[in-house]
Every structure is written in C-alpha cells, then in structure tokens.
Amino acid sequence: MKRKYLAMMLTGVLVLSTALTGCGSSKATATKTGTPKTIIYSQGADPRGLDPAYVDDGESAKVIVNVYEGLLKYKDGSTDIEPSLATDWKISTDGKEYTFNLRKNVKFQDGTPFNADSVIYNVERQLPPKATNDMPYASFTFGPVAKLEKTGDYSVKFTLKNKYTPFLANLAMCLAAPIVSPTAAKKFGAKFVENPVGTGPYTFVSWDKNQSIKLKKNDTYWGVKPKADNIVFKFTKENSVRASDLMTAGTDIIDGVDPNDIAKLKSSNMKIYQSDGMNINYMGFNTSRAPFNDVKLREAISHAINRDELVKYLYQGYSTVANSPLPSFMPGYDKTVEPYKYDVAKAKQMLKDAGKSNLKVKIITYSNPRPYNTVGGQKLAESVQNYLAKIGVTATIDSYNWTDYKAKLANGEGDIFFYGWTGDNGDADNFLTLLDSHEIKSTLNSAKYSNPVVDALLVKGRALPNGEERNKVYKEIQQVVAKDAPWLPISHSQALAAYSPKVTGFAIHPTGTVFFSGVDK
Structure with a gap:
C-alpha cells in the first residue's frame, strides 16, 4: 500500500449506516438501569487508521x-510486561531465541481462531520482503527478527539477529505488535x-x-468482560469546545485539556486526571x-528560544522544561545534559x-492539541516565531490538520517543525531510536538526523542487559x-484528562493510551 493511497483513502468520507448511541443530541449521561451503557471519549483528531501495522499516532x-491485543501486555499503571495472547515464554541462554506458548x-x-498461524501472518507482513514504507513501526519492532517459526499449533519461536534487550517490551506495544485477524x-x-478485527x-x-x-x-471475549456496552470516540478539534461539551454532559471524558480550562472544569465538579x-x-x-x-x-536558533519562559507561559505549571528527550524518571536519563542556553x-x-x-x-x-502539547502546535509555533523575530530571523508558519501534517513532515517539508513522542514501552531506546x-x-x-556515533551507541545499548552499563550508553x-x-527539547507534559464524576475506573496508561475495559459509569 502506498502512502499517497493511504492518505487519500483515509481522508475520504466513510458512508456508514450505523447510528452512534449517545452521540449527537443525546446526552452522554442519559444511561438508565437496563439500557446499554455508552461512554463517550472526546479527542482532538481522528485516527490515521486502525491497522496497527500502518500507523504511529496516539489517536489511532x-x-x-481496545480492539486488538498482542502476545504480551503492560500491567495497569506501568510498563512491566505480563502475558496476553501468549501465556508464557522462554529465552535461550544466548539471548537470541524467544519461544512463546x-x-x-x-x-x-470475526469468529476465526487465534493460533500460531495468526502470529506468523502478522509478523511476516512487517518483515522484508513484504514490509512496505507505509509501516512506520515495522523496522523498530521487528527489525531485530532474523526468523520466525511455527513450533506447534499454539507455539512460535522468534530467532533474533543479535541480542536485543527491548524485544519483550516491544511485543507489548500498541503499534505494530497487536495481532490482527488474517x-x-x-x-x-x-x-x-478502517475495518479493524482483533481479539480485544x-x-x-x-x-x-x-x-x-x-x-x-x-x-465472546476470552478475558474479563468489559463494563461498558459501547465506547464512542468523538472528534472535536477545539479544546474549549470539548471542555464545554463535558460540562454540559455531551461527553464523558476529554483529553487534550487546555490548562486555561482546568479552573472552570473543576468549578463545574468535573474530575481532573493528572500524572507524570x-x-x-x-x-x-x-x-x-x-x-x-x-x-x-x-x-544559533536554539540560543534564541527562552524555553523556561515559553513553558511557563503556554502550559502554566502542567508541563516541565525538558533538557533531554528522556523524561527524568526513565532509566538512562542524564540529569547533567543541557541544551544550548537562551542567549539572544x-x-x-x-x-x-x-x-x-x-x-x-x-x-x-499541526493545528490540533497533542498529549505532549495540550495547547496545540499553532500557539507553540507562533511563540517561537516571536523569539526568532528578535534575532532577525523571519519565519512563516504553515499549519495542518494532524493527518495532513504527518504526510507533509514525512515528505520533508519545512525547515523547522514541531513534534513530540509518547513512550511506547518505558525503555530509553524507544525515545532515542527517533x-x-x-x-x-x-x-x-x-x-x-544522521550521526554514526549515535547509531553505534544505539546498537550497543540494545544488546546490553538492563543496568548501569546500559544506562551509561544512553x-x-x-x-x-x-x-x-x-x-530543541521543550517540555514534558503531564498526562491530563477531564471526566464526569459519574465515570469510574478511568486512567491514562503511561504509554498514553486508555484501556476502556475497566471503565464504567
């Protein structure tokens, strides 16, 4: 599948006959005993797509x-791994063979069985020669795989090219790793x-x-049945509109909370979710x-940006200034590292x-809010534009919706761009691989960016076991x-969301996703 075709297909209007329970004029809180429970979650943009092999964004x-599962999963509230579609596994003494039951x-x-053939199909489509350029996570997740074998109807063995410490953590990620129905x-x-089928x-x-x-x-879910009957993801670009929708019971949960809206949300008795x-x-x-x-x-441009002032002004205490790509709580973070200081x-x-x-x-x-930038890319770009003007640099700004922005960025447009990352697996390699x-x-x-020194250090770090020697590499x-x-690192945002007091069991996972099976109202 070619990238242009994917973009055209996703921007087309999907004509669907199914009405959305709880959307439109009906209120999200109109759940009564004996009627289906619908939870409405409002976010700033559509997914780019719903096949985990072809997307790399948080909206997707x-x-x-909530639709798919992988061989492994993360525990609630952490990036520690536990079984999912695999019940157990063993690793060879040389660290290159991983066998999963x-x-x-x-x-x-769709009623078809999950088995070893399902796993083989999912991985092989993301390995050469089948992998395509439209699979952004394929090389990152499965690049270390030299061979995958079916060792029984319900067992598979991965053979890696070299020792690769993040491999298990990668198999629990929400992109590339989830198993789709072949x-x-x-x-x-x-x-x-646009027609996802998993086991979730x-x-x-x-x-x-x-x-x-x-x-x-x-x-027919094999695990603990979810509490809500329906989940509706509602797409509303403007932060303030999502906030108003929550306060008037048109939605149950919103993400991308603008710091400017938190006081009025609290005064309306809405709950605020916050975490690092x-x-x-x-x-x-x-x-x-x-x-x-x-x-x-x-x-020179880095010296022109007052990051302390910028973060304080835009995020009002709900983000901290970033000195490194890594959050400070992540193993391998270097507290001594400093970007170029503000010096006009x-x-x-x-x-x-x-x-x-x-x-x-x-x-x-980008025009919409992001989990790492809740005020949206336009405000951030305009702030930087003002700083650049002070040193005589003239900057123009082109702003795009999220899907178009991703395509523009992939095609190399722009001299300066704004972006971010939410960690997939709690490993330093996941950030620095960028x-x-x-x-x-x-x-x-x-x-x-290309630096052979960085490339070589990344290879070294992936082969080392977790511990101080590996941390030194990062x-x-x-x-x-x-x-x-x-x-130029700007900030680490708190994970922010707001929700109705009628909602229970809601949390944002450290990876930025929301698992709705335990959410109720």
Missing part, C-alpha cells in the same frame, strides 16, 4: 488497544485500516470520518538540507558569523545529541 493507538480457545471478533486483513485489503474486549462498529468511531462490547507524562514535546530541524544541515545554525546576543552573533543575519525559514506545525539514521526511511526520525547519546541539536 487509543482505539487500537499461545493462549488456546481465543477467537477473533482472514479480515485479507478480506478487506487496503480498507482494513471491544469490537469495531463504525467510523464517521471527522465525527466519531463506535465500538461495542465483545460478547512519559513524553517529550520538541522543536525539530530538518537536518538533511540547508540551512539546518549546519549544526552552527541549529545552535550569542544567537545574533552566530548568525552574523555564518552570514545568515537575514535568515528566512519555513515552520510547519534519532537513529536507520529510522529516517520509516519517518520515525523526522529530523532526518547518557552518552544524550550528550552527543545535545551538542548536535537536531531537536
């Missing part, structure tokens, strides 16, 4: 984790991205593009071409020395990257 992930008597939502994937072909607690019903997605309880976010909000440079293939120009005079002098005193640059950004030159093609490395990477400045 929040739906995907699979859960029996599990069926996909029958459904073959049946729908390119349209499987909720079954896909319909997608009304730019409006909502509806899921219903999977009555496993994320990074950053400004990136396109390092593959002029002007920002010059590290000195990246340094130095920024101007560096531009003058480079003959770039009248530099003109193009900024691209600076691996081998991930330029997959588009995970959006800065198109600390060294952070120091190198701080000097090269492919990114």
Whole structure:
C-alpha cells in the first residue's frame, strides 16, 4: 500500500449506516438501569487508521488497544510486561531465541481462531520482503527478527539477529505488535485500516470520518468482560469546545485539556486526571538540507528560544522544561545534559558569523492539541516565531490538520517543525531510536538526523542487559545529541484528562493510551 493511497483513502468520507448511541443530541449521561451503557471519549483528531501495522499516532493507538491485543501486555499503571495472547515464554541462554506458548480457545471478533498461524501472518507482513514504507513501526519492532517459526499449533519461536534487550517490551506495544485477524486483513485489503478485527474486549462498529468511531462490547471475549456496552470516540478539534461539551454532559471524558480550562472544569465538579507524562514535546530541524544541515545554525536558533519562559507561559505549571528527550524518571536519563542556553546576543552573533543575519525559514506545525502539547502546535509555533523575530530571523508558519501534517513532515517539508513522542514501552531506546539514521526511511526520525556515533551507541545499548552499563550508553547519546541539536527539547507534559464524576475506573496508561475495559459509569 502506498502512502499517497493511504492518505487519500483515509481522508475520504466513510458512508456508514450505523447510528452512534449517545452521540449527537443525546446526552452522554442519559444511561438508565437496563439500557446499554455508552461512554463517550472526546479527542482532538481522528485516527490515521486502525491497522496497527500502518500507523504511529496516539489517536489511532487509543482505539487500537481496545480492539486488538498482542502476545504480551503492560500491567495497569506501568510498563512491566505480563502475558496476553501468549501465556508464557522462554529465552535461550544466548539471548537470541524467544519461544512463546499461545493462549488456546481465543477467537477473533470475526469468529476465526487465534493460533500460531495468526502470529506468523502478522509478523511476516512487517518483515522484508513484504514490509512496505507505509509501516512506520515495522523496522523498530521487528527489525531485530532474523526468523520466525511455527513450533506447534499454539507455539512460535522468534530467532533474533543479535541480542536485543527491548524485544519483550516491544511485543507489548500498541503499534505494530497487536495481532490482527488474517482472514479480515485479507478480506478487506487496503480498507482494513478502517475495518479493524482483533481479539480485544471491544469490537469495531463504525467510523464517521471527522465525527466519531463506535465500538461495542465483545460478547465472546476470552478475558474479563468489559463494563461498558459501547465506547464512542468523538472528534472535536477545539479544546474549549470539548471542555464545554463535558460540562454540559455531551461527553464523558476529554483529553487534550487546555490548562486555561482546568479552573472552570473543576468549578463545574468535573474530575481532573493528572500524572507524570512519559513524553517529550520538541522543536525539530530538518537536518538533511540547508540551512539546518549546519549544526552552527541549529545552535544559533536554539540560543534564541527562552524555553523556561515559553513553558511557563503556554502550559502554566502542567508541563516541565525538558533538557533531554528522556523524561527524568526513565532509566538512562542524564540529569547533567543541557541544551544550548537562551542567549539572544550569542544567537545574533552566530548568525552574523555564518552570514545568515537575514535568515528566512519555513515552520510547519499541526493545528490540533497533542498529549505532549495540550495547547496545540499553532500557539507553540507562533511563540517561537516571536523569539526568532528578535534575532532577525523571519519565519512563516504553515499549519495542518494532524493527518495532513504527518504526510507533509514525512515528505520533508519545512525547515523547522514541531513534534513530540509518547513512550511506547518505558525503555530509553524507544525515545532515542527517533534519532537513529536507520529510522529516517520509516519517518520515525523526522529530523532526518544522521550521526554514526549515535547509531553505534544505539546498537550497543540494545544488546546490553538492563543496568548501569546500559544506562551509561544512553547518557552518552544524550550528550552527543545535545551538542548536535537536531531537536530543541521543550517540555514534558503531564498526562491530563477531564471526566464526569459519574465515570469510574478511568486512567491514562503511561504509554498514553486508555484501556476502556475497566471503565464504567
């Protein structure tokens, strides 16, 4: 499937006949005893798609984790792993072979059985020669795999090219790793991205593009049955509109909470969810071409941005200034690393020395809120534009909806861009892989940054067991990257959401997803 085709298909209007219970004019709180319970969750944008092999965004992930499952899963509230579709596993003494025993008597939502063949299909489609450029997580998740074998109807063995410490954690991720129904994937072909079928607690019903997605309880689910009958994902771009919708009972839960709305939400007796976010909000440079293939120009621009002032102004205490791609609580974080400090005079002098005193640059950004940037990309870009004007740099801003923005960024548009990341698995490699030159093609490395030293250190870190020696490798990477400045780290956001007091069991997982099976009202 080609990227252009995927984008065209996803932007088309999906004509669906199923009405969404609880959406439209009906109130989210109108649940009565004996009638189906519907929970409405409002977010800022549509998913890019619902096939976990073809997407890399949080909007998609929040739906995907409720429809699909992987061999492993994370425990509630942590990135510790536990069994899911695999019941147990063993690792060879050389650390290269992983054998999984699979859960029996599990069926996909289309009625077909889950077994070893299902796993083989899901992984092999993301390995060469079948893997395509439209699979952003394929190389990251399954790149280490040299061979996958069926060792029984309910057992499989992965053989890795080299020791790879994050492998188990990667198999619990919400992207690439979830197991889709091979029958459904073959049946729908390119349209499987809008017709998901997994083994999870909720079954896909319909997608009304730019409006909502509806899921219903999977009555044949092998595990503990979910509490709510229906989950509706409602798409509302504006933070303030989502907040008003919550306060007037038009929705049950909202994400992307603007700090400016928290006081009025609290005064309306809405509940606020807060936790330390496993994320990074950053400004990136396109390092593959002029002007920002010059590290000195990246340094000059970095000196122009007052990050302390910026974070205080935009996020009002609900984000902290980031010095590293890694959150401070993550193993491998280096507390001594520092990006280039705010220094207007130095920024101007560096531009003058480079003959770039009248530099003109193009900024691209996204229009909707993100988990790592709750005020949206436009406000952030305009703030940076103002800082750049103070050093004589003229910056234009092009803002796009999330789906279009991802395509523009993948195609290399813009000199400066804004982006971020929510950690998938709690491992430092998951963040720092975004600076691996081998991930330029997959588009995970959006800065198109290439440094052989960083690449070699990443390889070394992946092979080491967890512990201080491995942490030292990731600390060294952070120091190198701080000097090269492919990114300017801006902030780590708290995970924020607001919800009706009638809702129980709601939490945002550290990976930024929401597992709805335990949510009730």
